[in-house]
Amino acid sequence: MSKSTKSTDKEADEPDVQKREAQKIKTLTDLPGIGPATAQKLIEAGYSTLESIAVASPQELSATIGIPLATAQKAIKAAREALNIRFKTALELKLERLTVGKITTGSKALDELLGGGVETRTITEFFGEYGTGKCFVGPTLVKYYRGAELVVNDIESLYHEKKKTEGESRFDGGYIVRASDIIVESVDANGRIVKVSPSFIYKEKVPLIVEVKGEGDVKLEVTPRHPVLVYDGASSIWKPAIEIKPGDNLVSIMNNEVKLQRVYRVEIKEHNDYVYDLVVPRHHNFLSPEGLVLHNTQLCHQLSVNVQLPPDKGGLNGKAVYIDSEGTFRWERIESMARALGLDVEKTMENILYIRAVNSDHQMAIVEELAEIIPEQNIKLVVVDSVTGHFRAEYPGRENLALRQQKLNRHLHQLMRLAEIYNIAVVITNQVMARPDVFYGDPTQAVGGHVLYHAPGVRVQLRKSKGNKRIARVVDAPHLPEGEAVFAITEIGIRDAAD
Incomplete structure (x- = not known):
């Protein structure tokens, strides 16, 4: 066999070798250059999973735990290969798209508007006329x-x-x-x-x-x-x-x-x-x-219940995390929604992990912690209600606008990484404000500016209609046509509106 033939065979084998090496990597200590002592430092610094290593920057990892930049680069590369984070063909993306899960909203009309329900691997934003926090x-x-x-x-x-x-x-x-x-x-x-x-x-x-x-x-x-x-x-x-x-x-x-x-x-x-x-x-x-x-709120509560349903009933057999920044969570609504679906009420409530975010830094820290909680607890839905409330309150005025938007952008990218890496649904709610320069049409727009216009994969505007009816309108989604659907908020949860 000629030298050139041997060289070609060796090159052909390299991808297979890399694939086998990536399959061996299951824990932090399996990464190149990461021993037990370094792994402990990573865990203490908040890098406790392969996913958290894969999405880190080499400079950030090197500076945080004091390892050479080259070691950080090798560890990150190995983590990404182990998690299959690489260039993919369009065919591979198509096959990956088939693994996307969907959670029913409880309304067939709203599900149809959303292409079958609220999707995993993306952020879905619902914004409406007002927030809550009632006393x-x-x-x-x-x-x-x-x-x-x-x-x-x-x-x-x-x-x-x-x-x-x-x-x-x-x-x-x-x-x-x-x-x-x-x-x-x-x-x-x-x-x-x-x-x-x-x-x-x-x-x-x-x-x-x-x-x-x-x-x-x-x-x-x-x-x-x-x-x-x-x-x-x-x-x-x-x-x-x-x-x-x-x-x-x-x-x-x-x-x-x-x-x-x-x-x-x-x-x-x-x-x-x-x-x-x-x-x-x-x-x-x-x-x-x-x-x-x-x-004295509705869609986020319903999704937190519905995600627990089996796939044949519109769920993902998973748990939900509810991050509440405005005091909107009401367990009695969960109770009535669960009972209406024939679910065990106490078990349903146990499967919703609730936490109140007291400020924007706390809200971002909670999302960082989710990298550990999601795989351990079989989390399939993360709700942030609302995503902009604390940022808007803590950074008022034009002089703080740039800082607020930078911080909000980091937070949204945190949520995007979680959705993509763990194949979960992320739902955020947002406040609206009135534009004084609009004299015709709808003068309201979602808070958050261009940062929020581009981060969510699906953006849905909610507005009130007659009685208990609400109108949902898809205002931005790369794979969905613009359209509207009418649904109802009933005593037992989100349902189709009666004619």
């Missing part, structure tokens, strides 16, 4: 029935009354007491007043509140993102308290008669004290003695 100050009056007796009491006194008889439990960032023995008036999806039992009263400490004053001595003191029912000249809409302006009309219902009370002052105040909320299942609102409709 009232202690002196807020509550109208309720105890048997046949009508009682008007402040919510703080009611909380302490229930604390004495029912006891108090820690929940989320605050406390809850049971309140199922009283009845409150609520407005259902069709605008009718119904009587329902609240499940709990919730309290937590907050730094700021918004004071809204209106005609007839109306005074409302709530958290900034608390939705308040107002009339916009054409219909009644929910509006965050922070966005209410003098001249807006509050909607009140007294003796089944709708009244409008004009707002004349809105003021942000320091509070640094507890606020309270009545947790009302199904309708999530109650009527105050003045008749004001007080709101």
